[in-house]
Amino acid sequence: MIWNAKNGTIPIGDTEMCYVSFGFGKKPLILLPGLSDGLTTVKGKALLLAAPYRMFFKNFTVFMFSRKNDLPDHYSIREMASDQAFAMRELGIEKASVLGVSEGGMIAQYLAIDHADLVEKLVIAVSASYVNDMLRSSVVPWMALAKQGKHKELMIDTAEKSYSETYLKKYRKMYPVMGWIGRPKDYRRFLVNAGAILDFDCFEALKSIHCPTLIIGGEEDQIVGSHASYEMHEQIAGSQLYMYEKFGHAAYEEASDFNQRVMAFLSERQL
Numbered sequence: 175m176i177w178n179a180k181n182g183t184i185p186i187g188d189t190e191m192c193y194v195s196f197g198f199g200k201k202p203l204i205l206l207p208g209l210s211d212g213l214t215t216v217k218g219k220a221l222l223l224a225a226p227y228r229m230f231f232k233n234f235t236v237f238m239f240s241r242k243n244d245l246p247d248h249y250s251i252r253e254m255a256s257d258q259a260f261a262m263r264e265l266g267i268e269k270a271s272v273l274g275v276s277e278g279g280m281i282a283q284y285l286a287i288d289h290a291d292l293v294e295k296l297v298i299a300v301s302a303s304y305v306n307d308m309l310r311s312s313v314v315p316w317m318a319l320a321k322q323g324k325h326k327e328l329m330i331d332t333a334e335k336s337y338s339e340t341y342l343k344k345y346r347k348m349y350p351v352m353g354w355i356g357r358p359k360d361y362r363r364f365l366v367n368a369g370a371i372l373d374f375d376c377f378e379a380l381k382s383i384h385c386p387t388l389i390i391g392g393e394e395d396q397i398v399g400s401h402a403s404y405e406m407h408e409q410i411a412g413s414q415l416y417m418y419e420k421f422g423h424a425a426y427e428e429a430s431d432f433n434q435r436v437m438a439f440l441s442e443r444q445l
Contacts, residue, residue, distance in 0.1 A: 208276030212364030255284035302402035326353030
């Protein structure tokens with residue numbers, strides 16, 4: 175199959191966890207997506223999701239995981255990390271590099287804290303180590319919009335807070351149809367994921383992370399704030415920090431060198 179793209183599921187308790195994989199390398203690279211996973215999972219999307227990560231394929235086999243399908247009430251970020259560790263071990267992944275974006279970065283932090291044996295290198299992108307005031311001021315209104323089924327408003331508010339003005343000038347053309355794109359059957363999965371963010375705090379525990387760590391943030395981040403990246407950098411001894419001056423929460427999408435920067439860190443090269 176092209177790019178060795180595969181779709182898979184892992185039984186976990188009385189439900190399953192979906193994942194996709196692509197690439198041919200011997201080293202595993204784990205990708206953990208953000209809150210968008212609360213709206214749609216990676217199920218069956220291996221070919222669709224593979225293209226942006228082609229530069230990793232020679233050296234890595236890339237695995238992208240969703241949270242498990244049936245989420246219990248009050249499911250915490252720490253429990254998500256525990257389930258992620260279980261899934262990795264079920265796949266025979268003894269040690270991997272881990273890239274977590276936004277909420278995925280929160281899961282990645284607890285993965286490195288509680289399951290350090292599984293994490294070789296850690297990349298935390300546009301994330302935070304606790305729910306700060308700026309993050310709360312985004313998530314709470316999103317939950318209210320989701321409860322009201324206002325999908326268009328939810329998508330527009332997320333976009334306006336995530337992307338640069340340059341990107342938004344083109345993206346706003348899509349706003350009239352935003353109410354239909356990616357609309358889930360219900361918002362329970364999104365609400366459980368969002369609720370977990372509101373209860374998240376691993377700031378003090380970051381001191382126990384000792385694996386090589388790269389933190390990437392955006393100076394214009396209107397969701398977690400740029401200070402969140404600096405705080406994590408101060409707490410994780412020996413960590414590296416890179417801040418994009420002109421990008422915000424969507425730096426991982428907008429910055430043309432984002433994947434190159436991650437690859438350089440994983441390969442111990444200078445960009």
